[in-house]
Every structure is written in C-alpha cells, then in structure tokens.
Amino acid sequence: MHYHIYNQNIRIPAMIYGTAWKKDRTADLVEEAVLSGFRGIDTACQPRHYQEYLVGEGIARACEKGIAREELYLQTKFTPIDGQDRSNMPYLESDPLEVQIAKSFETSKRNLRTDFIDSYILHSPIFPASALLKGWETMSGFYHDKEVGQLGISNCYDLDVLKYLYERVEVKPSVVQNRFYAQSGYDRELREWCRERGIVYQSFWSLTANIHILEKPIFLSLSRKYGRSIPVIFYRFLSHLGIIPLNGTTTVEHMREDVKFDSFELNEDEVAVIEGMLR
Ligand SMILES: NC(=O)c1ccc[n+]([C@@H]2O[C@H](COP(=O)([O-])OP(=O)(O)OC[C@H]3O[C@@H](n4cnc5c(N)ncnc54)[C@H](OP(=O)(O)O)[C@@H]3O)[C@@H](O)[C@H]2O)c1
Numbered sequence: 001m002h003y004h005i006y007n008q009n010i011r012i013p014a015m016i017y018g019t020a021w022k023k024d025r026t027a028d029l030v031e032e033a034v035l036s037g038f039r040g041i042d043t044a045c046q047p048r049h050y051q052e053y054l055v056g057e058g059i060a061r062a063c064e065k066g067i068a069r070e071e072l073y074l075q076t077k078f079t080p081i082d083g084q085d086r087s088n089m090p091y092l093e094s095d096p097l098e099v100q101i102a103k104s105f106e107t108s109k110r111n112l113r114t115d116f117i118d119s120y121i122l123h124s125p126i127f128p129a130s131a132l133l134k135g136w137e138t139m140s141g142f143y144h145d146k147e148v149g150q151l152g153i154s155n156c157y158d159l160d161v162l163k164y165l166y167e168r169v170e171v172k173p174s175v176v177q178n179r180f181y182a183q184s185g186y187d188r189e190l191r192e193w194c195r196e197r198g199i200v201y202q203s204f205w206s207l208t209a210n211i212h213i214l215e216k217p218i219f220l221s222l223s224r225k226y227g228r229s230i231p232v233i234f235y236r237f238l239s240h241l242g243i244i245p246l247n248g249t250t251t252v253e254h255m256r257e258d259v260k261f262d263s264f265e266l267n268e269d270e271v272a273v274i275e276g277m278l279r
Pocket of ligand 1: 155207
C-alpha cells in the first residue's frame, strides 16, 4: 500500500484499518491487518466502542513478527464525555476538560505502548466554542512536546465550525474524519475546502452508507473489467477523489484483497460517472 505525505511531513497510508466494535477479536484482527499489509491503524480511547489496549497488543504482536513501529501510522482520539459510557471512561466527569484530555492521552499511549501518536483526533466538536478552543490548545501541547505528529477532528459536518477552529488555532487541523454519506451531501464543500488547505479527509461508513450506490450496474461491470471486488472499486474511487478510507473488515480475505486497492487505476470518465452518483 502507498503512503501519502501531508502537513507536518506525516506519512499517511492510502487506507487505514479501523478497530471499532471488534471486542475480544481486536488484537487478532489488528495483528492480521498489519501482517496483511495495512500500515495505518485508527482507534479511540472510548471503551464503549474500541478496545484500545487490545489494539496495542495486536500491534506489539505484529512488531514481534518483524514490522517496524516506524512503518505504522497510529491514530487515536480523545472522545468528549457525551460520546463515552460514563461507567467506563478514561477520566472523571468532574475533571476539567484539560485534565480529561491529558488523562485520555496518557491512557492511549499506555494502551498503544508508544510515546508517539502519529495523529491525534478530537472525536467530535465540543461546544461552546470556548471549550473547543481550550481542548484544542491542550491537544496542541502534545504536538509542541513532539508526542503527536498532527491533530485532527472527526464528526465535523459544519464547515463553519471547521473554519472557526482553523482560523483561531496555531496548530491547524491536518485531518478531518467524517461519515461519508448522502445526508451530509458527501461533505462536498467541506472536502473542497480541506483539499485547498492540505487537510486530509478520511471517510468512514464508506461501504455501509452507500449500498444503494454499490448496487448500480456500473460497479458490476467495473468489477469484471478490473478483476476486483465491488468494495475495492469503491475504495479506489474514493482515493481518486483524494479521500483516505477507513476499513474495518473482520475478514482476512477482504484484508488481503483490500490492501492492494491502489494497485490499479480507474479512468477519469469512470471516476466522473461514480462521482455523479453521490447525491
Ligand atoms: N470517527 C468516528 O466517529 C467513527 C465512526 C465509525 C467508524 N469509525 C472508524 O471507521 C472504521 C470503519 O468503520 P465503518 O463503519 O466505516 O465500516 P466498516 O467497519 O469498514 O464496515 C464495512 C462492512 O462492510 C463489509 N465488507 C464487505 N466487503 C468488504 C470489503 N471488501 N472490505 C471491507 N469491508 C467489507 C464488512 O464485512 P466484513 O467484516 O465481513 O469484511 C463490514 O461489515 C471503524 O472501525 C472506526 O475505526 C470512526
């Protein structure tokens, strides 16, 4: 799989393995994903959906089998309180926001057995705006301390919120990670704005929110033409738009096939036809 170089000279793989909802299988699947060729791993310090310490175990096992840590792009998230299960979270409800973020970050480093997180993501915007800026400033401290390579934000569908943040902070967001679906107009305007500033757009729900598109006849014909599965055709299409898809497959055959998703090219007309379906 290819890497791309973005802001802050961070190398981001063209597709990232997603670790949500894998429960007890997390370590085995992460190890398998890395051994299959994935070099980017996305997780979160949000025990409700992610077993981050098992992600760390899976990475450690893959490294014992010869993968160098430097080859990997590790991305994790600070999840604000509304996204947490309050009976199982990495900080106290009563902690000030800065302390919540600091505790979550320490837990992530311990879970992932590393002192450097390539990409640290705010899981969703925080309101009011003053809290968003304060939280971002705390995250920026990790960047200044060289414990984090870049910062990002997720579930940010309102371009005005992203602009507000971007214009007021010193360490600019380098990543936006959003659900790729019709309800947001596929973030068309937001993606263009990000592209102009070198901000990486990562997609999730790429397949699951777009079954209606994947069922169109063109996908079957492209699948036959290129000898790739329909999901691979769609992932390739996304990468032609400059999107880095997250992929949370739990099937080893899918991992092995998907990881080679950028070993062929769709032509401009094919990309344009599929793009026209995004509405
Ligand atoms: N920031 C956020 O709030 C947020 C929210 C949701 C997800 N995420 C991240 O995004 C990751 C991906 O989650 P997702 O919701 O986008 O969906 P996904 O986990 O990638 O789900 C894809 C679904 O499609 C199926 N599938 C069929 N063929 C496939 C193929 N060739 N390759 C891959 N999947 C195939 C998978 O089944 P098989 O398992 O059988 O392959 C799975 O059921 C998560 O693990 C997480 O890291 C982030």
